[in-house]
Amino acid sequence: MRVLLSTMCALLAALPCAVAQPSEQRVSKAVLVTGTSSGIGRKITERLAADGYFVYATARKDADLKMLAAIKNVQPVRLDVTQPADIAAAVDLVNKAGRGLYALVNNAGIGSEGTIADMSPEEFDLCMKVNVYGPVMMIKAFEPMIIEQKGRIINIGSISGILANPSLPAYVMSKHAIEGLTDSLAVQLSPRGVQVSVVEPGTYNSDIIKNMLARLPEDAQAKVEAPPQYPEPDEVAVAVEQALGEPGPKRRYLVVPRQNQAEHTIRKQIEQLVQLNEGQRYTYDRADLIKMLDEALNTARPRTK
Numbered sequence: 001m002r003v004l005l006s007t008m009c010a011l012l013a014a015l016p017c018a019v020a021q022p023s024e025q026r027v028s029k030a031v032l033v034t035g036t037s038s039g040i041g042r043k044i045t046e047r048l049a050a051d052g053y054f055v056y057a058t059a060r061k062d063a064d065l066k067m068l069a070a071i072k073n074v075q076p077v078r079l080d081v082t083q084p085a086d087i088a089a090a091v092d093l094v095n096k097a098g099r100g101l102y103a104l105v106n107n108a109g110i111g112s113e114g115t116i117a118d119m120s121p122e123e124f125d126l127c128m129k130v131n132v133y134g135p136v137m138m139i140k141a142f143e144p145m146i147i148e149q150k151g152r153i154i155n156i157g158s159i160s161g162i163l164a165n166p167s168l169p170a171y172v173m174s175k176h177a178i179e180g181l182t183d184s185l186a187v188q189l190s191p192r193g194v195q196v197s198v199v200e201p202g203t204y205n206s207d208i209i210k211n212m213l214a215r216l217p218e219d220a221q222a223k224v225e226a227p228p229q230y231p232e233p234d235e236v237a238v239a240v241e242q243a244l245g246e247p248g249p250k251r252r253y254l255v256v257p258r259q260n261q262a263e264h265t266i267r268k269q270i271e272q273l274v275q276l277n278e279g280q281r282y283t284y285d286r287a288d289l290i291k292m293l294d295e296a297l298n299t300a301r302p303r304t305k
Contacts, residue, residue, distance in 0.1 A: 029151075030099040031244065032056040032090070034081055034138065035108030037064035039206035040156060040233045044105060047237040048244070049073035054099060058090070058108070081108045081134030082126075087141050094145065101145040103152040103244055106135035106178075110211060112170040124170050131174035135181065143189075150193030154243050155182050156236075157198045159256065159265045186251060197243040200265075202256030204233035231257045250301070 031048055035041040036057040045057045049071050057068045058079035068076040077093060079086045094101055112119065112127035135155060146153060160168065161175035178198060186196040239253040256262050277283055284292070 029102040030054045031103040032101060033105040033107055034058045040236050041107040043233050043237040044240050047241055082129045087137055091141050100149050101142055102149045104142050105154045106138055107156040108134055113167060116169050127170040127174055132177045146194055147192050152244055153196045154240055155198045157200045159200050159202050162265050162268050195249050197249050197251055199239045199253045201236045202261040203230045205230045
């Protein structure tokens with residue numbers, strides 16, 4: 001179980017990025033962030049609000065809503081992304097406020113442990129409802145407002161959306177789905193002036209593991225040691241602010257606290273490239289692949305400090 005938890009922590013999260021500078025223009029920009037009671041969502045809320053954005057910060061519990069209400073430039077919104085009535089009420093609230101909505105940050109998410117054979121249908125459904133169906137329904141509801149302001153949609157994915165794990169298939173599946181959602185939505189909305197990005201964190205401090213373990217049977221919980229401490233997800237909040245403020249945001253923001261996580265993720269992408277290319281009718285040789293890579297790198301940004 002210790003090995004499982006170590007692997008789980010390495011995949012479940014969320015490169016330091018340049019800090020975006022606040023501007024007066026941001027005061028008029030409203031951003032809705034889901035899942036802001038703790039962890040990544042809370043850091044995103046605090047950073048954006050401090051830099052002048054008006055943040056609609058969603059949570060489900062009264063104590064969390066009260067805590068969020070104490071932050072300047074933040075309006076707490078009671079919202080469970082799996083409940084259509086909550087989403088409709090949030091749309092009504094934002095409409096009545098009269099600010100419109102510049103951006104949506106789909107951050108709410110859960111982890112789910114268990115193999116396909118062992119996981120209960122209820123746990124699998126919950127993971128998909130929160131991590132996949134929730135963002136889709138939020139986008140569907142708020143897209144007209146974002147199009148009106150030619151704004152941004154930012155999905156919080158994970159390096160698990162690139163990697164795989166035998167003990168976390170539902171979570172991994174859900175984060176792979178966010179990759180596809182982001183790419184498809186970007187193509188769809190770019191002609192209408194809306195930019196779409198996915199932020200892919202590595203392992204940062206979060207309640208996602210604690211909440212996942214709390215849903216395990218008591219006998220399973222007793223065998224699990226407390227997860228190790230990881231850095232606070234401030235870098236993830238920086239990346240979200242970049243994606244909101246840059247004139248030409250990146251499609252993907254890889255944000256990891258350790259070099260080995262970045263290497264593991266990039267190597268996985270290369271491995272998939274080789275698997276796609278090998279042994280098929282139109283296989284490319286090494287020279288052709290390097291040429292393609294060089295062409296792609298010509299548009300890539302330089303390494304950050």
